[in-house]
Amino acid sequence: MKAHQRPIHAVSMWVRRQPPKVKAFLAVVSGMAALVLIRSIVHDHDNLFIAAEAVHSIGISVLIYKLTRVKTCAGLSLKSQELTAIFLAVRLYCSFVMEYDIHTVLDLATLATTLWVIFMIRFKLKSSYMEENDNFALYYVLVPCAVLALFIHPSTSHNLVNRIFWAFCLYLEAVSVLPQLRMMQNTKIVEPFTAHYVFALGVARFLSCAHWVLQVLDSRGHLLVALGYGLWPSMVLISEIVQTFILADFCYYYVKSVVGGQLVLRLPSGVV
Template identity: 85%
Template sequence: MRGGRKSIHAITTWVRRQPPKVKAFLAVVSGMAALVLLRFIVHDHDNLFVAVEAVHSLGIYVLIYKLIKEKTCAGLSLKSQELTTMFLAVRLCCSFVMEYDIHTQLDLATLATTLWVIYMIRFKLKSSYMEEKDNFAIYYVVIPCAVLALFIHPSTSHHLLNRIFWAFCVYLEAVLVLPQLRVMQNTKIVEPFTAHYVFALGVARFLSCANWVLQGKIAFVSAYGIHELHIFIFVLAIFHILQCSLTLAFGRTKMRKWKAWETETKTIEYQFYNGK
């Protein structure tokens, strides 16, 4: 057990010392390896979707614990939560029309918890909300996703409007974490609960990306349908890969700074000058 921990520590230390380009290359290789692994071990794509929802829900539960335990919403982005509500609401509308299954029930549960988080930030813990730091304009995300959905959407037998809405909510899901990243950037520091939430979103986005890429193997009726689906999946994968890379890289950097600050607070000099 100790030998395994030492090996993992040695690997992580080696990776941290590499230049950014090498880290990016390793991240891409690791992502591709994970996709290949999922291709062989996942036979039912519904299970992968459930995993996405489970990880996303875990991140939200971390937020709920933070709000209840610490009685503060400092460092959280209300706009990211509002974008999450928007994408879930649109996807639920599409699910009720296109298909009603366990996906719909999971989305309902996630939407309910997200609405509770919004309620806590807006009303109960409003005094601790950093509104001036949460300055990412929502229309910078919503408008490009809507325009992209108009031109690039899946080719299925459903009504055109439903397909456009479905594409919109998928694109929005891929970038809804951007306001949260802006808050973390503006505050210059991130506490552990927020970092764990963002990391959970990054993992969920990767699994969601893997789900769509793996489903790209499914054959459709016409060659045009296959072509349109491939374009849709390609654009979606780009969105997800960029978001995952930004989230994981940013979260890793912030966590490193947080640990350095924690180490500094334990020194005698810090405690002396701060009257501890």
């Protein structure tokens, strides 16, 4: 083992031996430290949202390369892509009827790419699709998100149905990656392009979460009031945090694998 890798290996082994509560505490502390660092470096927090979109685009580019050049969809979850298409389609509808802006155009481009990925997995590259490992039941996330949206949604002047749809796509986005994580846990070994794509999602969602958290801190909580009343403002922030923590464990093992010079990521039991 190289000299510069020994401290990293020692730290990773120490973290792995800790009980779940200690690991959760370390994750929270690490996240807070990262937020403090970002706050001191990035003065315009809107740039964090732009950076999140850019990283997400890089992840999609890796996915396109995998499907067009490598010509395999092994390791990719069709169900995660379908959930992504659902929340993007709902969010596009809400954007058109509630508030049209530049993010609507970005969502349209992302939806078109996601539908293309679904087409490739279902038809062009179906022989390499690992369907037996993509066994996450979609109703586990669709039903809870729909029920939650019925009771907790924006308190704006828009049509009630549109407000429920908006809440639904927010909640669904937070958990849409779960089938992909389950599939990787089933296979235990994640090939590089899939790992790069999921890591890009994790970084993008952390940057998006940092954007919201820092905006709330800088406005001293006034931003939450501006989002409406009731539980909805808090759920917006909680959804962003949930998205980040869902992928945090995977990102840890990804970074550890890259530092260790491993081309293939091996996930231990219990990561997802």
